[in-house]
C-alpha cells in the first residue's frame with residue numbers, strides 16, 4: 393500500500409488510537425497464549441509417555457482448559473475492539489463526507505454523478521470499514537502468529553520447521569504477483585457499480601419523461617448494458633480470486649502434510665519425540681488459518697485502497713465559495729441596498745460570458761423586475777447575488793459592503809431566494825415552510841402561507857399543514873409547489889427577496905396579487921422579481937431589461953413601453969398572447 397494511503401488510514405484511526413491499541417495488545421496476548429498452550433500440551437504428552445501419575449496430568453489439563461478459556465475471552469475482546477474501530481471510522485467518514493458535500497457549491501453537484509457520490513459515501517466507506525476491521529485484525533493476527541510461533545518452532549526442530557514452511561515463499565510471491573491485478577479489477581467493479589447506481593437514480597427521478605417519450609425499452613437496454621459491464625467486472629474479479637484463494641489455502645494445508653510426512657520419519661529415526669511433534673502440528677495448524685486467510689485479507693486491502701482514493705477524491709475538492717478569511721460583519725439592521733458594479737461571470741468552459749459588466753443599484757424596499765428573453769442571464773444574476781456562484785470581489789455590494797468579504801451565513805440570512813425549480817422535502821407542508829426557521833410558530837407559518845396565497849389550498853387538504861408532500865406523500869401541483877416554496881422564503885423574513893421565475897406556474901392575476909402583497913406594508917423588502925410574466929413585472933417600481941448578459945434598458949413600465957427597444961417588443965408580444973388567450 394502506498395505511503396500516502398497508509399498516512400490516510402492512520403489519520404482515520406488516530407481519533408480511536410486507544411481502542412485500536414488495546415485491541416492489538418489483546419491480539420498479541422491471544423497469540424502469546426496460543427504459543428504457550430501447545431508447549432503445555434507437549435509437556436503433557438511427554439509426561440504421558442513417561443507414565444506420570446494421573447493427578448498431575450489432570451492438573452495440566454485443567455490449566456490448559458483455563459488458559460484456553462482466557463484466550464477465548466481475550467480474543468473476543470480484541471475482535472469487539474478492532475471491529476468497533478472499523479465501525480467508528482465508518483461513522484466518522486460518512487459524517488465527514490456529508491459535511492464536506494454541504495460546503496461545496498451547487499455547480500459541483502451539477503457536474504457530478506449523484507449515484508456515484510452516493511456509492512462513494514456508502515459502498516466505498518463500507519470497504520474502508522472492512523479494511524480497518526477485518527483486514528487489520530487478520531494482518532495483525534498473521535504477523536503475531538508468525539512472529540511468535542516460528543521462533544518457538546525453530547527451537548523445537550529447525551529441519552522440520554523449515555520443511556513445513558518451505559511453501560510459504562511461494563505464497564508470498566503469488567500474493568505479490570496478483571495484488572496489482574486485484575486492485576485494478578476492484579477499481580473497475582466500483583466504477584461499474586457507480587454507473588449502475590447513477591442510472592437507477594437518474595431514471596427514477598426522470599420516470600415521467602421516460603414514460604412520456606416511451607423510452608422504457610431504451611432505458612432497459614442501457615441498464616442491461618451497465619449491469620452486464622458490472623457483471624463482467626465482478627466475474628473477472630471473482631475468477632482471479634477463485635484461482636488465488638484456493639491455491640493459497642491449498643499451499644497452507646500442504647505445509648501440514650509436509651510436516652506429517654517428514655515428522656513421521658523423524659520420530660521413527662528417534663530425532664523427535666511425540667510431544668515435540670504434537671506441538672509442531674499444533675503450531676503449523678495455528679499458521680494454516682491466517683495464511684489461508686491471506687487472500688481475503690488482500691481483497692479487503694485492495695478494496696480499501698481503491699475506496700480510500702475514491703473517498704479522498706471527494707474530500708479533496710476545495711469549496712470555491714467560502715467565507716473570507718477575515719470576514720467583515722454585515723452592519724445591522726440590514727437595509728437591503730443592492731449594487732452591482734461591472735459584474736461579469738462566465739461558466740467554466742463557456743466562451744461568452746453569462747453576465748457581461750452588469751451595473752445597477754436597487755434601493756432598500758424597492759421592487760425591481762428583471763425581464764428578458766430566454767438565456768439572457770437572469771438566473772445567473774439571481775445566483776450571483778447570494779454568492780451561489782464564484783463571483784469576483786468588488787462586483788456585488790449589500791448595503792455598500794462587498795458580499796465576498798461577508799460571512800456566507802450572514803449574507804444568506806439577509807437574502808431569501810426562491811429558485812426556478814421549487815424543491816420540497818418529503819415531509820409535512822409545515823416542516824417545508826419552516827425549513828429556514830425551524831422554531832417558527834403556527835401564526836408565523838400561516839402568515840407566510842397567506843402572503844404566498846397558498847393558505848386556502850392547504851386548509852382544504854385533509855391533513856392541512858400536516859399533509860406530507862413529495863415522495864412519501866401527496867403530489868402538489870406546480871403552482872402549489874411554487875407558492876409553498878415562496879412561503880418558506882417569506883418566513884425567513886430576510887430584508888432582500890429574490891424570486892427567480894418562482895411564480896411561473898401561477899396564473900398572471902395570482903402572481904400580480906402576490907407581488908402586490910409583498911410590496912405593500914410598512915416594512916417593505918427589497919424584491920428582485922425575475923419573470924417572464926410581463927403583466928406582473930409591469931407593476932414593479934422599476935424594471936431592468938436583460939439581453940445576452942447585459943442590462944440593455946432600465947426604467948418604469950410607463951417609461952419603457954414608450955421607448956423603442958427590447959422591452960417594447962416583449963410587452964407587445966405579451967399583449968398579443970393575452971389577446972389570443
Ligand SMILES: Nc1ncnc2c1ncn2[C@@H]1O[C@H](COP(=O)(O)OP(=O)(O)OP(=O)(O)O)[C@@H](O)[C@H]1O
Pocket residue numbers: 502739740742746764765766767768769770771772773893
Ligand atoms: N450551469 C451552467 N453551465 C454552463 N452554462 C450555463 C449554466 N447555466 C446557464 N448557462 C448559460 O448561461 C446563459 C444564461 O443562462 P441563464 O439561465 O442565466 O438565463 P435566463 O435568462 O435565466 O434564462 P431563462 O429565462 O430561460 O431562465 C445561457 O447561455 C446558458 O446556456
